[in-house]
Amino acid sequence: MTETLQRPAPAARAGRVRLGLAPAPFLAPGMIYLIVFMAVPVGLLAFYTFFERGRFGGIVFEFTLDNWVKLFEPLYLGVILQSIALAGIVTLLALLIGYPMAYAIAGLSPKWRTVALVAVVLPFWTNFLIRTYAWILLLNNAGWVNQWLQGLGITDAPISMLYTPQAIVVGLLYMYLPLMVLPLYASLQQLDPSLREAATNLGATPWRAFRTVTFPLSLPGALTGCIFVFVPAMSNFVIPELIGGGKTIMIGNLVRDQFFEARDWPFGATLALLLTIFLVLVIVVQSAVSRRLTEGPRRG
């Protein structure tokens, strides 16, 4: 009896040691794929940033730091900061809207939970461009929404809703809200209900139980959601162009234009690399914060 109780523990420990190189075959396909299609292109990007542009695109092998200097011109700096601001606003709004949504879904009966989750994910089954054009059809000055508003006599003249920075925020929010809801839902749904019950039994009001128990425990999910929204929102260029009417551009548009309009690959590479570095830093900070949150001050 004592033997059977004792055995599993050392066996597990020994097993972990013996694993050694065993994960290699499992890791290899994914790692090779990532190295070829992620590390190599990013390495190329970094390499390009230090050379002169070719007249027809491509690069000329003459060393220069101009591309990095150019980043700090007010024009480009402005676009970069504007992108951070727009993506930040979108992320914040997604959190404010997405949190109650995820909270409500987690509280549903299993059957309705599935229905709600499918509804959240459903838009992803339609092509991204088609959904973007749908917004244009709905919101333009001669679009359905304005026709209804005028038809019902609510307004006399059409309300301009498209081709503004606000429209970009709405478009990005619509596009990425599900990416906020899903990780939040996952973390809220995993919460042990007995923790909340304990808080209530000890006299906490529902609000206080939420504030001191539920909310802190759901923060890692919220942070994951924020990253899921912020990262693609920051680099999107289709929505600024189609819904923003090309009047307000984001860093994604700058990158695209360097390659397809300006034929300035080195500067395009510099912008792309900057975007990559910035987003990696954001993710590193996010994962550090969320590790502290889940593991508590024991390690911190």
Place this chain on the structure above:
Amino acid sequence: MPTTRRVAAAAAGTIALAFALSSCASGGGGAEELDPNADLSEQTLTVSIWADYSPEDLAERFEEATGVKTTIVNHTTNEDIVAKLTASADPGIDVAFVSGQYAQALGEQGILAKLDKSLIPNEKNLYPEALELAYDEGNVYSEPYAWGTTGLCYRPDLTGFDPTSWNDLLNPKPELVGKTTMLSTDRWLSMPALKAEGHSINTTDDAELEDAKAQLLETKPTLLAYDDTTFYSKLVSGEAAMVEAWDGWCNYGIAEDPSIKFVVPEEGADLWVDTMTVLESSKNKEAAMAFINYILDPEVQTWVAENILYKVPNKAAMDALDPALIESYPTLGITVDELMQQETIVDLGEDSLKYVDLNAEVLATN
């Protein structure tokens, strides 16, 4: 270069870009002897053209006529194809369709082969004017495929008047504020402002470009949007009342709403030409020349005019065009004389950077 499919371009191109290491292109450009009796069926041909810009069965028809096994591939923009052509010594393309100013630049770089006119007898079908275009006088490196101009495409019922000047777009009447769009690509962003101020669209004078930039920044807040791809549908839906448009694209609006009109403003506009070129690196030059000759056949170019609603520089083809079609799409009726009064866009070499910077500044400024 009216086939800028910017959105599609972005997705397709970025992957290819990562693999192209060097843009250092080499090549002679000297005329080598071509064999007029070469057995074409021994040759194969790869042709790169904008999507939806040629008959669907073109490859089969050319193959049937000449025995040349032909593959047609698509590019999305001039920038896209130029990047492919300059990225390696042999891009594997024999015939490339590019706009005139790009043919000029590629020709100067030795990337294009001189055309062997003895193999292109159909050149005689072209208007004489189409042999004297500024980007390639005498059609040394290129033969024109389609041409046109840029102007104002508008809905008279929404504007309430017939615009005559670029200023109607640049400094719109109060009732048209928020109801106009401009092209934002390449040289077409600055063109209206340069023309309105009486400057050449090929100017490299910094003061003139500053003028244009100041005007464009003043115009920006009055625009509904910058739009290079869907401006005609904005007219059809009534979102916009007047848009800067390539003549052929205005026709796509007219096709849906016949009340839409097109005008070349009195200050003039550009003459753009999409051309066919043969790569110096091609090992199938006889077949490539035969292909260009085949396209210049009136029957083939009539198809182009009828289906993509662009004017073609082929007199025989234009003469064969159904008058009813010209009545429906008046831009097809713009005469060669009228077209010749417009200014041909030419490549500006290193100075083209000035336009790149101007575009970036106008588009990125709030």
